Amino acid sequence: MTALLEVTNLEAWYGESQALHGVDLKVGEGEMITILGRNGVGKTTTLRTIMGMIRNRKGSIRLAGKDMLSVPLHKTAKHGIGFVPEERGIFATLTVEENLMLPPVVAAGGMDLDEIYELFPNLLERRTSPGTKLSGGEQQMLAMARILRTGIKVLLLDEPTEGLAPVIVQRIGEVLQKLKGRGMTVVLVEQNFRFAAKITDRFYLMDHGQMVGDFPVSDLPNRMGELNKVLGV
Ligand code: ATP
Numbered sequence: 202m203t204a205l206l207e208v209t210n211l212e213a214w215y216g217e218s219q220a221l222h223g224v225d226l227k228v229g230e231g232e233m234i235t236i237l238g239r240n241g242v243g244k245t246t247t248l249r250t251i252m253g254m255i256r257n258r259k260g261s262i263r264l265a266g267k268d269m270l271s272v273p274l275h276k277t278a279k280h281g282i283g284f285v286p287e288e289r290g291i292f293a294t295l296t297v298e299e300n301l302m303l304p305p306v307v308a309a310g311g312m313d314l315d316e317i318y319e320l321f322p323n324l325l326e327r328r329t330s331p332g333t334k335l336s337g338g339e340q341q342m343l344a345m346a347r348i349l350r351t352g353i354k355v356l357l358l359d360e361p362t363e364g365l366a367p368v369i370v371q372r373i374g375e376v377l378q379k380l381k382g383r384g385m386t387v388v389l390v391e392q393n394f395r396f397a398a399k400i401t402d403r404f405y406l407m408d409h410g411q412m413v414g415d416f417p418v419s420d421l422p423n424r425m426g427e428l429n430k431v432l433g434v
Pocket of ligand 1 (some may be wrong): 218241247324
């Protein structure tokens with residue numbers, strides 16, 4: 202497989218404290234991978250380090266072969282990588298549509314407002330509501346929608362289903378299926394592996410700042426022992 206995003210031996214630090222101890226992962230164009238692991242093993246840090254939010258890093262990050270380690274955070278999106286953090290980052294005083302229009306378009310191929318509202322009809326209904334009035338599920342949809350406008354090629358998505366009702370989780374699953382249909386490449390961090398199993402192509406298991414296993418979703422039934430060990434259940 203030729204990787205669109207290839208991370209090799211990635212290390213990262215918060216001050217003196219090393220959080221990533223040599224992360225390796227590869228994502229093909231149009232592929233969705235899911236990183237699973239217990240709290241605190243470095244899943245969020247992996248996404249933040251790829252994005253360039255953590256500058257104290259070494260190793261290799263390549264996007265379509267291009268070195269991303271030397272690219273500053275404010276230019277990462279221009280190269281085609283977008284990040285939806287767990288905390289979603291919706292501006293409370295701005296309306297849904299103002300939030301949507303906020304990030305600059307970095308490349309052709311992003312969704313226009315009509316396509317976004319078709320994919321997220323609830324955002325159309327709420328387009329003049331301020332961020333403060335949105336439910337958790339609406340905030341998550343808005344955070345995803347906002348980044349899809351920009352034309353990024355790789356979506357880094359941190360626990361999109363966290364704290365949401367099952368019906369909303371299902372909606373997010375449908376949205377991710379549609380994005381796959383459009384050829385989006387996705388790196389998903391999820392606690393809910395049953396949800397991820399419905400949409401992901403492959404899993405990566407993470408422990409102590411490293412990937413300790415990876416396998417296609419079809420192999421999940423054979424890997425439950427390994428998975429339970431990594432998840433500590
Ligand atoms: P969670 O699901 O709880 O977010 P995670 O697997 O995403 O877990 P990270 O948030 O990446 O884990 O954390 C990895 C390690 O880095 C943990 O030991 C955590 O305490 C530490 N860490 C995370 N953020 C910071 C920070 N801002 N400053 C210092 N240490 C941090």
